[in-house]
Amino acid sequence: MNTKTSSSYSPIHVIGGGLAGSEAAWQIAEAGVPVILHEMRGVRGTDAHKTDGLAELVCSNSFRSDDATSNAVGVLHAEMRLAGSLIMHCADRNQVPAGGALAVDRDGFSDAVSAAIESHPLITVLREEVRGLPPKEWDLAIIATGPLTAPDLAEAIRRETGADALAFFDAIAPIVYADTIDMDICWHQSRYDKVGPGGTGKDYINCPLTEEEYNAFVDALIAGDKTGFKEWEGTPYFDGCLPIEVMAERGRETLRHGPMKPMGLTNAHNPAVKPYAVVQLRQDNALGTLYNMVGFQTKLKYGAQAEIFRMIPGLEKAEFARLGGLHRNTYINSPTLLDQSLTLKSRPGLRFAGQITGCEGYVESASIGLLAGRFAAAERKGETPSPPPVTTAFGALLNHITGGHIVSDDEPGKRSFQPMNVNFGLFPPLEPGALTRPDGAKRFRGKEKALAKKQATASRALSDCASWLGKTA
Numbered sequence: 001m002n003t004k005t006s007s008s009y010s011p012i013h014v015i016g017g018g019l020a021g022s023e024a025a026w027q028i029a030e031a032g033v034p035v036i037l038h039e040m041r042g043v044r045g046t047d048a049h050k051t052d053g054l055a056e057l058v059c060s061n062s063f064r065s066d067d068a069t070s071n072a073v074g075v076l077h078a079e080m081r082l083a084g085s086l087i088m089h090c091a092d093r094n095q096v097p098a099g100g101a102l103a104v105d106r107d108g109f110s111d112a113v114s115a116a117i118e119s120h121p122l123i124t125v126l127r128e129e130v131r132g133l134p135p136k137e138w139d140l141a142i143i144a145t146g147p148l149t150a151p152d153l154a155e156a157i158r159r160e161t162g163a164d165a166l167a168f169f170d171a172i173a174p175i176v177y178a179d180t181i182d183m184d185i186c187w188h189q190s191r192y193d194k195v196g197p198g199g200t201g202k203d204y205i206n207c208p209l210t211e212e213e214y215n216a217f218v219d220a221l222i223a224g225d226k227t228g229f230k231e232w233e234g235t236p237y238f239d240g241c242l243p244i245e246v247m248a249e250r251g252r253e254t255l256r257h258g259p260m261k262p263m264g265l266t267n268a269h270n271p272a273v274k275p276y277a278v279v280q281l282r283q284d285n286a287l288g289t290l291y292n293m294v295g296f297q298t299k300l301k302y303g304a305q306a307e308i309f310r311m312i313p314g315l316e317k318a319e320f321a322r323l324g325g326l327h328r329n330t331y332i333n334s335p336t337l338l339d340q341s342l343t344l345k346s347r348p349g350l351r352f353a354g355q356i357t358g359c360e361g362y363v364e365s366a367s368i369g370l371l372a373g374r375f376a377a378a379e380r381k382g383e384t385p386s387p388p389p390v391t392t393a394f395g396a397l398l399n400h401i402t403g404g405h406i407v408s409d410d411e412p413g414k415r416s417f418q419p420m421n422v423n424f425g426l427f428p429p430l431e432p433g434a435l436t437r438p439d440g441a442k443r444f445r446g447k448e449k450a451l452a453k454k455q456a457t458a459s460r461a462l463s464d465c466a467s468w469l470g471k472t473a
């Protein structure tokens with residue numbers, strides 16, 4: 001095996017070159033420790049990945065809100081940037097306009113991550129499927145094989161952990177060729193004309209529906225031909241990623257209050273008439289030739305998808321670059337299995353990272369990869385890994401996964417562990433008296449208080465993260 005080893009340390013093995021594994025490998029190498037990154041794509045694919053590129057985004061191209069002042073995922077972005085994240089660096093350089101969100105050109109992003117990893121003097125990439133738990137010689141290793149871990153390794157993990165496999169469903173949304181969207185019916189506008197970084201307030205394409213069109217669309221969704229998935233019956237959906245037809249089944253108005261809400265949008269072709277519902281499409285590549293249907297993840301059969309989505313005004317002649325789909329998503333019961341440095345308690349030296357630990361989302365997966373990489377590098381150098389304070393977004397998410405924050409009588413493993421996006425509910429409450437109005441008055445009114453709490457939590461997180469990293473925020 002030809003490995004790059006211009007370091008006195010022996011290598012750490014990272015299995016899986018997705019968002020978490022790529023970030024973990026980068027952090028280890030930047031700490032001066034060599035890495036061998038094992039990625040199976042190129043030899044074996046998954047049901048959702050389409051390329052051999054590292055850190056491929058399997059569905060949406062959005063890293064969600066980039067607002068570090070009052071949004072938890074925006075705070076996580078900022079903390080990752082402070083910690084020298086490769087994933088954030090490449091996302092920032094491949095940004096496409098998306099209102100207040102950070103969305104990326106998916107190919108440009110993955111190419112940038114691949115180039116940085118493959119050219120790093122301390123990282124060796126091996127294209128191979130790892131079929132079992134790391135052998136003894138790999139004394140330090142990280143498993144970051146994601147929700148679509150190949151079956152042999154998934155079975156080996158199940159045998160080692162002894163726990164029943166946990167799983168839920170994730171669905172992906174279709175992507176449309178922009179030049180097949182009828183712009184005599186649709187118009188460009190961001191909700192409430194919000195202007196994000198590099199944006200114009202016109203970042204989305206909007207398709208208007210009348211009440212009659214909306215009702216016909218909902219009926220068609222409910223009647224549509226669904227993918228058969230009997231073997232997975234009883235597996236729950238992740239609530240943040242419900243298939244659109246499942247939302248439609250929950251009530252006629254559900255979609256109009258969810259992904260099809262018309263608020264903050266004015267039909268440029270007919271400003272006097274308020275649309276009853278709106279379908280939004282977000283730019284998916286830097287060229288602006290592809291747009292994804294926002295919140296339209298689906299398990300409808302391919303034929304049914306094309307037919308039903310062409311009922312949407314403006315999409316009558318839409319051609320799809322990719323249709324939606326449904327995938328099983330596997331994760332481990334981390335609160336019982338992992339310690340605070342993401343090490344498997346039953347096998348010192350073996351860490352887990354990314355979505356397989358039970359976090360949810362691209363940014364969260366990458367951030368847990370970042371932490372696992374730092375912890376493993378510290379261990380290799382004979383240092384004690386130091387977890388981030390629980391007041392940071394890193395620490396809040398880590399504590400959700402490892403269960404360290406549970407102070408009730410319940411054992412961590414006894415609660416039902418559900419994958420979760422980062423959110424302010426995971427952060428500890430503010431210290432008494434932490435909220436003060438700029439004018440010095442004590443009382444906040446209504447929404448003002450909720451916003452002030454988020455802002456104070458965000459600012460505490462960034463300053464504590466900077467101290468943890470030995471930097472200034």
Ligand SMILES: Cc1cc2nc3c(=O)[nH]c(=O)nc-3n(C[C@H](O)[C@H](O)[C@H](O)COP(=O)(O)OP(=O)(O)OC[C@H]3O[C@@H](n4cnc5c(N)ncnc54)[C@H](O)[C@@H]3O)c2cc1C
Pocket residue numbers: 015016017018019020021038039040041045046048049055056057058059060061062128129130131144145146147148149150153170171172326327328329353354355356360361362363365366
């Ligand atoms: C269908 C689907 C849609 C999703 N959509 C979104 C979304 O829109 N937005 C969002 O924020 N999150 C989404 N997620 C959730 C999650 O953010 C992504 O799955 C994310 O890619 C997880 O990052 P990861 O690094 O943990 O796993 P991955 O990015 O999947 O990386 C794991 C890597 O490990 C490799 N691998 C697997 N088994 C082996 C093996 N045995 N040997 C070697 N290599 C192996 C895989 O090829 C892959 O490259 C989705 C998940 C799924 C399953």
